[in-house]
Amino acid sequence: MDLKKDISDHLVLLAVIATYLLSGGRLTIGCSIFVIYALVKHDSVQDEELKASQPLEQESSLEKKSCCGGKGGSCCSSKLGGKNGGCCGGSCSTKKRLGTGVNDTVPETPSTNDTSVSETDFTEAFKPLKKVKKAPKVVSGSKLARSKSEPSFFKKALTVSNEKLTDSQIYIFYSSLQGAAQRSAKAVAKVLSEVEALKHTPMVLNLDDLSDFDDYFVNVPSLNALYVMVLPSYDSDSPLDFFLQSMDENCNDFRIDKHALRKLTGYAVLGIGDSESWPSKFCYQAKQADLLLAKQGGRRVFPVGEVCMKFGGDPKVIEWAKLLAETLQDDEPILYEYDESLETEEAEEPLDELTKETLIDLEDVGKSTELQNVNEIKEMVAKDSPTYKNLTKQGYTIVGSHSGVKICRWTKNDLRGRGSCYKHSLFNIVSSRCMELTPSLACSSKCVFCWRHGTNPVSKTWRWEVDDPEYILENALKGHYAKIKQLRGVPGVIAERFAKAFEVRHCALSLVGEPIMYPFISKFVSLLHEKNISSFLVCNAQHPQPLRELGKVTQLYVSIDAPTKTELKKVDRPLYRDFWERLMECLEILKTSQAHQRTVFRMTLVKGFNMGDVSAYADLVQKGIPCFIEVKGATFCGSSDGNGNPLTMQNIPFYQECVGFVKNLSAELQRRGLGYDVAAEHAHSNCILIANTKFKVNGEWWTHIDFDKFFELLASGQSFSHLDYIAKTPEWALFGNGGFAPGNTRFYKKKKPSENKPQADETPVSPQLTQPIAT
Numbered sequence: 001m002d003l004k005k006d007i008s009d010h011l012v013l014l015a016v017i018a019t020y021l022l023s024g025g026r027l028t029i030g031c032s033i034f035v036i037y038a039l040v041k042h043d044s045v046q047d048e049e050l051k052a053s054q055p056l057e058q059e060s061s062l063e064k065k066s067c068c069g070g071k072g073g074s075c076c077s078s079k080l081g082g083k084n085g086g087c088c089g090g091s092c093s094t095k096k097r098l099g100t101g102v103n104d105t106v107p108e109t110p111s112t113n114d115t116s117v118s119e120t121d122f123t124e125a126f127k128p129l130k131k132v133k134k135a136p137k138v139v140s141g142s143k144l145a146r147s148k149s150e151p152s153f154f155k156k157a158l159t160v161s162n163e164k165l166t167d168s169q170i171y172i173f174y175s176s177l178q179g180a181a182q183r184s185a186k187a188v189a190k191v192l193s194e195v196e197a198l199k200h201t202p203m204v205l206n207l208d209d210l211s212d213f214d215d216y217f218v219n220v221p222s223l224n225a226l227y228v229m230v231l232p233s234y235d236s237d238s239p240l241d242f243f244l245q246s247m248d249e250n251c252n253d254f255r256i257d258k259h260a261l262r263k264l265t266g267y268a269v270l271g272i273g274d275s276e277s278w279p280s281k282f283c284y285q286a287k288q289a290d291l292l293l294a295k296q297g298g299r300r301v302f303p304v305g306e307v308c309m310k311f312g313g314d315p316k317v318i319e320w321a322k323l324l325a326e327t328l329q330d331d332e333p334i335l336y337e338y339d340e341s342l343e344t345e346e347a348e349e350p351l352d353e354l355t356k357e358t359l360i361d362l363e364d365v366g367k368s369t370e371l372q373n374v375n376e377i378k379e380m381v382a383k384d385s386p387t388y389k390n391l392t393k394q395g396y397t398i399v400g401s402h403s404g405v406k407i408c409r410w411t412k413n414d415l416r417g418r419g420s421c422y423k424h425s426l427f428n429i430v431s432s433r434c435m436e437l438t439p440s441l442a443c444s445s446k447c448v449f450c451w452r453h454g455t456n457p458v459s460k461t462w463r464w465e466v467d468d469p470e471y472i473l474e475n476a477l478k479g480h481y482a483k484i485k486q487l488r489g490v491p492g493v494i495a496e497r498f499a500k501a502f503e504v505r506h507c508a509l510s511l512v513g514e515p516i517m518y519p520f521i522s523k524f525v526s527l528l529h530e531k532n533i534s535s536f537l538v539c540n541a542q543h544p545q546p547l548r549e550l551g552k553v554t555q556l557y558v559s560i561d562a563p564t565k566t567e568l569k570k571v572d573r574p575l576y577r578d579f580w581e582r583l584m585e586c587l588e589i590l591k592t593s594q595a596h597q598r599t600v601f602r603m604t605l606v607k608g609f610n611m612g613d614v615s616a617y618a619d620l621v622q623k624g625i626p627c628f629i630e631v632k633g634a635t636f637c638g639s640s641d642g643n644g645n646p647l648t649m650q651n652i653p654f655y656q657e658c659v660g661f662v663k664n665l666s667a668e669l670q671r672r673g674l675g676y677d678v679a680a681e682h683a684h685s686n687c688i689l690i691a692n693t694k695f696k697v698n699g700e701w702w703t704h705i706d707f708d709k710f711f712e713l714l715a716s717g718q719s720f721s722h723l724d725y726i727a728k729t730p731e732w733a734l735f736g737n738g739g740f741a742p743g744n745t746r747f748y749k750k751k752k753p754s755e756n757k758p759q760a761d762e763t764p765v766s767p768q769l770t771q772p773i774a775t
């Protein structure tokens with residue numbers, strides 16, 4: 001354009017010079033004036049044209065700058081035709097509208113066509129921005145729900161408090177497998193007790209001994225309670241798993257106040273662990289506990305402590321306790337910040353797809369991974385766990401990850417010709433051919449007389465990896481036979497009995513734990529029967545569903561440890577809140593759908609706990625109509641200290657007391673017109689049998705089992721009942737005759753026990769003091 005102008009200018013100049021040379025003088029001057037005027041005019045027109053065209057160019061150049069902003073203008077043109085409507089049409093116009101610095105210079109009304117395109121693109125292109133804005137939605141659902149359901153004081157309670165923490169009653173809870181947490185809890189208690197301003201002496205409680213977590217973690221013992229939790233972490237199953245699981249369930253149980261722990265003045269958690277061996281899981285369960293306490297409304301008064309115990313962590317524990325002690329005395333209000341991301345409620349409003357996506361993303365972030373792992377599936381008894389070591393030390397052979405076998409002392413006794421257990425007298429089970437097994441070392445009760453010493457896993461439902469029934473049976477037999485083999489050198493072992501012991505005929509499914517919890521219990525029992533091994537299944541009457549579904553067993557026991565709801569809670573310390581209803585349902589099942597089975601009520605008598613109300617026991621018998629009632633005095637399993645077992649020798653009934661109880665119960669049943677009477681005994685084990693009189697044939701008791709007949713009936717495939725495989729009770733086993741089988745030699749350890757010559761003040765038989773009696 002400029003070059004053209006230059007050429008035309010030069011042509012005009014040449015024309016003027018030529019005219020001057022040809023026409024001389026005046027004409028040339030006149031022409032020159034005309035030409036100069038024409039040139040000036042031409043320039044001014046060009047300038048005006050240029051001025052008129054300039055704003056539009058300026059606008060377009062600004063748009064390009066604002067859009068491409070340095071990352072290359074190509075995106076503008078390419079995205080204009082793209083699916084998002086383009087960054088030019090979208091974000092450039094957006095910026096204009098939002099009044100960014102660049103657009104301050106841009107005219108207010110852009111060209112109409114361009115604007116309409118921009119606005120369409122703007123709406124579509126905003127979706128990603130919506131996603132960016134997702135952060136507030138993490139809590140919007142829960143906030144919404146809470147603001148509707150919670151009174152306003154609640155939020156306030158969760159923000160700032162100026163409670164005087166030294167007025168609190170401090171409860172120091174611990175859970176310990178190997179003793180470090182117990183030691184640390186005591187150390188923390190000592191440090192806190194030294195705080196002069198503290199009004200109440202701190203109390204130390206073992207979580208694993210609590211009969212009911214609800215007493216502390218649904219209800220609180222006092223309104224000034226402050227909890228300090230001293231917790232180890234185990235990547236294998238430990239008692240703490242059940243505590244954490246219960247806390248997690250409480251958070252989601254609509255029957256429970258969701259923020260029950262706001263009633264506490266506060267809480268603090270001290271985690272102990274091993275950062276070197278478990279770096280990624282260091283103190284992870286303490287952190288889980290901390291979050292769960294917060295989730296239930298608890299206010300953290302001090303940060304979670306994380307102490308590695310591997311290399312002398314005890315001074316660090318003291319350090320943490322001292323800092324906590326200082327905090328308790330500090331008058332400054334504490335800001336209690338509630339972590340709203342712990343909430344998992346759904347938003348009430350329907351959500352569009354993108355918003356849903358957003359919520360999921362953020363919940364994943366917000367819902368701490370620590371909490372997600374509370375219900376992680378573990379092995380029930382992992383090989384490297386303290387529970388494994390503890391059980392193997394007690395003589396258990398652990399099979400797979402949740403089953404166990406153990407040779408009972410009666411098996412040894414019988415191999416040596418010293419007599420079988422009470423099951424021989426009562427039902428014809430020979431101890432040397434009996435295998436004691438449990439397919440579930442875990443239990444749903446914490447009975448006061450249990451010899452599990454508080455270390456076995458507890459749970460209401462199965463929450464572990466599951467082994468095959470075939471695998472369990474094969475390896476249980478291997479384990480049992482390996483233990484039998486070890487007895488070959490024991491003095492007095494009878495060669496014939498020893499040889500037969502390698503062909504198990506009976507399996508007592510009890511030992512410890514709750515066998516019916518094992519998900520394949522019926523299959524397991526039928527595998528036993530395939531090998532001509534009879535089955536004696538003991539259950540704790542807390543699992544009606546599997547009881548109802550159970551296939552044929554040789555004898556089915558239900559433990560009846562107390563006659564009333566209050567006493568049952570005290571004796572069995574069941575984990576279920578509806579434990580009584582569960583028991584009632586199980587009794588109903590025995591009377592109806594499982595009435596074909598040989599059913600037995602097992603009663604374990606504990607003096608001072610469950611020996612009072614004979615009439616209430618009779619109510620239960622009336623409800624379940626069992627074939628037999630087996631009454632046995634509890635066995636002393638060691639001191640109460642540290643193992644959760646509160647029993648002392650004072651709670652172990654004498655044989656005569658058991659006899660008195662049995663006679664009273666039998667009389668009460670007869671008074672009600674129920675056909676029961678005392679049938680057999682094994683005085684040596686403090687054990688007496690009451691039987692339904694349908695087992696009295698022509699005036700003789702038939703409480704024994706004809707095992708051959710049982711397997712014959714099973715093989716026939718026909719349905720049959722408990723009366724189809726009975727055998728006559730031998731004379732020596734009848735009540736009044738002691739129950740010691742002939743062909744055996746009675747062996748007295750220290751002094752001759754007096755159970756066969758009962759006296760009012762006799763002492764219990766000595767073997768009971770050391771080892772549990774076969775179940």
Ligand SMILES: Cc1cc2nc3c(=O)[nH]c(=O)nc-3n(C[C@H](O)[C@H](O)[C@H](O)COP(=O)(O)O)c2cc1C
Pocket residue numbers: 175176177178179180181182232233234235236272273274275278281282283284309384385386
């Ligand atoms: C089988 C086993 C698993 C463990 N797993 C963890 C773990 O996951 N995280 C951790 O921090 N410590 C772990 N520890 C270390 C214990 O938490 C630590 O030894 C603690 O002091 C034990 O407390 P206690 O003696 O009261 O049971 C584990 C220890 C054992 C024996």
Ligand code: SF4
Pocket residue numbers: 443444445446447449450451452511512513514540559
């Ligand atoms: S039911 Fe048996 S295994 Fe379970 S706690 Fe009671 S006695 Fe122990």
